[in-house]
Amino acid sequence: MSTSLLRRGVPGAQLAAHVHRRARGAFDVDEWGLDPELVSLANPVFALRWDIEVRGAEQLPAVGGAVLVFNRRFGISEPWVVARGIRQATGRFVRTVGVPDTAPIGPFVRRFGGVLDRTDEIAGLLRAGQLVGLPMSRDVRSRERVGHLEVERLEAALETGAPVVPVALVGRELGRAWTIVVGEPVPPVTDGGPLAAAELAEHTHRAAQLLLDESLPTSWWF
Amino acid sequence: MRVLITGMGGELGTRVANLLEADESVTEILGMDLFPPRRRIVRSEFHRVEPTDRRKAVRLVRDFDPEVILHLGVFEPHSRTSPSEARRGTAASAVSVLGAAAKCPSLQAIVVRSGIEVYGRSRGAPTRPDEAVPVDPTSPFGQSLAHVEQVATEAGDVAGVPVTAVRCAPIVGPSIPSPLGRYLRLPVVAVDPLSELPFSLLHQEDACTALVAAARAGHDGPLNVVGPGAVTASQVVLMGRKVPLPVFGPGWWAASAIAELQGAPLPPHSRELLIRGCTADGSLARAVLGIEPRSTHDVVTQLYRWDSVARPEPSGQVAPR
Numbered sequence: 001m002s003t004s005l006l007r008r009g010v011p012g013a014q015l016a017a018h019v020h021r022r023a024r025g026a027f028d029v030d031e032w033g034l035d036p037e038l039v040s041l042a043n044p045v046f047a048l049r050w051d052i053e054v055r056g057a058e059q060l061p062a063v064g065g066a067v068l069v070f071n072r073r074f075g076i077s078e079p080w081v082v083a084r085g086i087r088q089a090t091g092r093f094v095r096t097v098g099v100p101d102t103a104p105i106g107p108f109v110r111r112f113g114g115v116l117d118r119t120d121e122i123a124g125l126l127r128a129g130q131l132v133g134l135p136m137s138r139d140v141r142s143r144e145r146v147g148h149l150e151v152e153r154l155e156a157a158l159e160t161g162a163p164v165v166p167v168a169l170v171g172r173e174l175g176r177a178w179t180i181v182v183g184e185p186v187p188p189v190t191d192g193g194p195l196a197a198a199e200l201a202e203h204t205h206r207a208a209q210l211l212l213d214e215s216l217p218t219s220w221w222f
Numbered sequence: 223m224r225v226l227i228t229g230m231g232g233e234l235g236t237r238v239a240n241l242l243e244a245d246e247s248v249t250e251i252l253g254m255d256l257f258p259p260r261r262r263i264v265r266s267e268f269h270r271v272e273p274t275d276r277r278k279a280v281r282l283v284r285d286f287d288p289e290v291i292l293h294l295g296v297f298e299p300h301s302r303t304s305p306s307e308a309r310r311g312t313a314a315s316a317v318s319v320l321g322a323a324a325k326c327p328s329l330q331a332i333v334v335r336s337g338i339e340v341y342g343r344s345r346g347a348p349t350r351p352d353e354a355v356p357v358d359p360t361s362p363f364g365q366s367l368a369h370v371e372q373v374a375t376e377a378g379d380v381a382g383v384p385v386t387a388v389r390c391a392p393i394v395g396p397s398i399p400s401p402l403g404r405y406l407r408l409p410v411v412a413v414d415p416l417s418e419l420p421f422s423l424l425h426q427e428d429a430c431t432a433l434v435a436a437a438r439a440g441h442d443g444p445l446n447v448v449g450p451g452a453v454t455a456s457q458v459v460l461m462g463r464k465v466p467l468p469v470f471g472p473g474w475w476a477a478s479a480i481a482e483l484q485g486a487p488l489p490p491h492s493r494e495l496l497i498r499g500c501t502a503d504g505s506l507a508r509a510v511l512g513i514e515p516r517s518t519h520d521v522v523t524q525l526y527r528w529d530s531v532a533r534p535e536p537s538g539q540v541a542p543r
Contacts, residue, residue, distance in 0.1 A: 025460030028519075029420045031350045031452045031501045101346045103417035110419070116349060124350050124503055 015041075032125065033110030034093060042112070046084050048184040049176070050077070056182035057089035059165060065126035066185070067157045068094060068133045069204050071146040071212055075138045078169050082133045083113050085180040091164070095125050096133040097153070122156035132156075133167075136208065143170075144216060146208045151201045156190070158196055166208035168215040181215040183207055224250040224328070225437065226286055228319050229294030230268055232302075233398040235333065238292060239266045239428040242437075252286045254279065254319075255295065256311065257302070273297075273311035274403045276318040283322035290437050291323050293334040296370060299363055299489040300401040312366045316373040324377040334374040335429075336387045338422075338446055339364035339491050349419070352503040353389075353444045361491035368485035371444070373442040384442035388433055391448040391502065391518075392495060394525050395426030402495065403525055406458055412469040412477035413455040419499025420452035423522065428515035432466040435511035448504030449515035452535030453522055455496040461519075 006040045018041055021027060026036045060066060068086070072078035079096035099114035100106050106114075115121055115132070125132050134154075137147035146168075157164050163185040171178030186203045189196045229235040230253030242248045253259065253268040271278050271297065275297045295315035297308035315335075317427055319380055321430035323329055332400050341351045359365045378385035394403040405411065424447060432447040459466040469477045474497075479490045494500070507513065 023460060023464075025453075025457040027457070029452055029454055029457065031420055031422065033349070033420055033499075070255055103414075107417055107419055116346065118346070119346050120351070120355060124348070124352060127352075127503070127505070 025068055029111075032095065032115050033107065034095070034113050035111040035191055036093065038111050039087075039093070039113070046080070050081055050084060050178055050181060051176045052081055052085040052088065052178045054085045054089040054180045054182070057086070059182045059184055059209050060086070060090055060092070061163065062090075064129050065160060065162040067122070067126070067154070067162055067164045068131060068132050068167045068182075069149060069164060069208055070133060070135055070169055071208060072135045072138055072169065073140055073143050074173050074196065075135060077134065077171070077173055079133060080112075080116070081169060081171065081178045082167065082180065085178070086131065094131045096135070097122060097137065098135060115151075119156050122153060123159050126156055126160040126162040136205075144212070146212055149201045149205050151197050152162045154200050154204070155197045158200065161188075163188070164200060166205050166211050168208060168211040170212070170215050170217070177213065181211055183211040223248050223290060224252075224286065224288050225290045226283060226288035226319075226323070227251060227253045227266070227292045227294060228310065228315060229255050229296065229335070230263075230266070231257030231259055232294060233328045233395075233426055234393070234430055234433065235294045235343060236260045236263065237426070238294065238433050239263050241430060241434045252284075252288070254282060257418065263282060273315040273318075276314070279315070279318040280322040283319055284326065287326045287328045288323065289328050289330045291319070291329070291332045292433060292437055293332065293370070294433070295319065296335050296367065298401065299491070300487045301399050305362065305489060309362060309366055312452070313369055316370045320373050320377040324380040329381050329383050331383055331437065332374050332378050332381075332385045333433060334370055334385070334387050335433060336367045336371050336389045336444070337364070338389050338391055338448065338500060338502040340368045340389060341502065343500065348499050349499065350503050351446075353446060361489075361494050363466075363489065363491040371449050378442075385441050386436045386439070386441045388436050388442040388507075389444050389446045389502065390429045390432070391422045391424040391446075391504075392500060393424050393426055393429045394521060396524060396527075398426040401487060401489050402492045405434055405481055405488050405492060406462060406464070406525065408464065408484055409485050411455075411459045411468050412474065412481070413459055413466045413471060414474070414497050415456050415466070415468050416470065417497050418454045418456060419497070420454050420501060421495045421499045422448045422452045422501040422518045423525075424449060425516050425521045425524065428513065432511055432513050432515070434509065435513055439511055441510050442500045445507040445510060446502040446504045447507045447511075447513070447515060448502045449517050449521065451517040451519055452499075452501050453518050459520050473475050483511060510539065522532055
């Protein structure tokens with residue numbers, strides 16, 4: 001693709017350049033399957049679907065791994081909203097946990113940053129300096145309560161020393177407007193031992209619930 | 223240091239021998255294999271041994287009394303031998319050589335060539351396993367490699383020496399006989415774009431460097447030797463300017479049969495790699511061995527460029543009869 005077309009701002013030249021590069025295989029895919037160029041190609045579609053406001057993004061580390069624990073209600077939009085919102089705010093990709101290892105859904109979602117729900121998978125991502133989005137369990141009955149947090153998954157954070165950051169998501173499944181509120185990292189559990197992960201999960205759950213309470217609009221029904 | 227190299231007739235074995243020959247601290251090198259070395263060896267002694275000829279292998283190992291064993295006698299299916307010969311040869315070679323080595327009084331370290339195929343790619347298996355993940359091979363080649371590791375560990379326990387299992391990513395390069403390399407060089411390559419997951423590749427030279435470094439390091443345990451980055455099958459085919467042919471489910475049977483007719487049979491572990499991906503965390507090996515394998519993108523580029531293949535220009539002179 002001629003770079004002069006790009007420089008002259010010819011409509012569609014950017015897209016054509018992307019397509020040309022992909023046709024030559026000149027793009028990157030990481031070991032977990034994330035395809036950053038495909039994500040940027042799909043950006044206009046995501047922009048049509050979600051309008052996301054992010055607060056407190058400065059709480060996230062600029063480099064290195066971190067676990068972002070977020071609430072979800074139905075769990076359809078939330079992983080995409082977290083990934084897109086944090087990427088817009090920080091420029092960093094979020095690897096959301098919970099992709100099924102079944103084709104074609106699994107490989108497709110992996111291209112956008114999805115990863116398997118395994119403790120060793122999360123630990124590997126954290127060691128590689130990635131942001132990992134860890135969803136709490138679904139709570140379809142109430143948008144005011146965060147779900148449960150699987151203790152075992154936080155062992156990856158303890159093992160790697162990565163910070164655990166609570167994140168509250170406020171939005172409707174069929175709506176466009178979403179708000180992401182990033183909280184302060186949960187203080188690390190220093191005494192270790194078998195209870196460390198359980199205590200960390202408890203602190204994180206409490207912090208996420210507090211954050212959600214503060215983030216929900218007071219006049220939600222109106 | 224006296225070093226015994228099994229599988230010296232292979233591309234890796236011969237290159238490892240050349241690297242060790244350049245090291246003055248290595249006083250003697252003995253090599254054995256089914257095939258003769260692929261390059262000139264300067265000061266190594268080579269013996270042609272059938273993998274199933276246990277008596278000869280045991281006698282050679284005991285007489286040589288090595289300090290370090292580099293067991294590279296691993297046969298990849300459809301590399302230079304048929305799958306059944308590869309499986310039998312790999313098992314027999316490991317048992318006879320490593321079994322004999324366990325009784326050698328001077329033995330200090332065992333290094334075996336293994337592969338990340340030992341982790342397997344069953345449903346839900348970790349995408350990028352590190353060395354702590356238990357082995358769970360899902361292909362015949364992965365099972366062969368896991369067996370070699372097991373035999374080496376037993377031999378190491380008997381001898382009381384460290385055993386390093388060098389788990390290489392699938393090795394390709396300009397001159398190594400590899401079923402994956404042959405398949406990817408076909409003009410039309412079957413891929414499964416809806417299922418494929420990324421895989422990593424290792425250049426043959428990086429594999430040799432890692433094996434030689436492992437012989438010196440004396441690390442006890444497995445090490446994943448994997449370069450940075452990964453690629454998908456469709457991406458590799460596009461990078462090589464080949465034609466990707468989308469194939470799904472039972473279509474792979476026909477695609478494999480056609481590839482075999484074209485001289486590029488696709489063994490199960492290579493097909494698994496193309497569909498389910500195959501990569502691993504190589505950070506421990508980089509720290510322990512001090513190696514920096516080239517990226518998978520570079521390996522693919524070199525696979526298609528064939529830089530090291532000499533193409534002499536015809537001189538125009540005809541030799542007199």
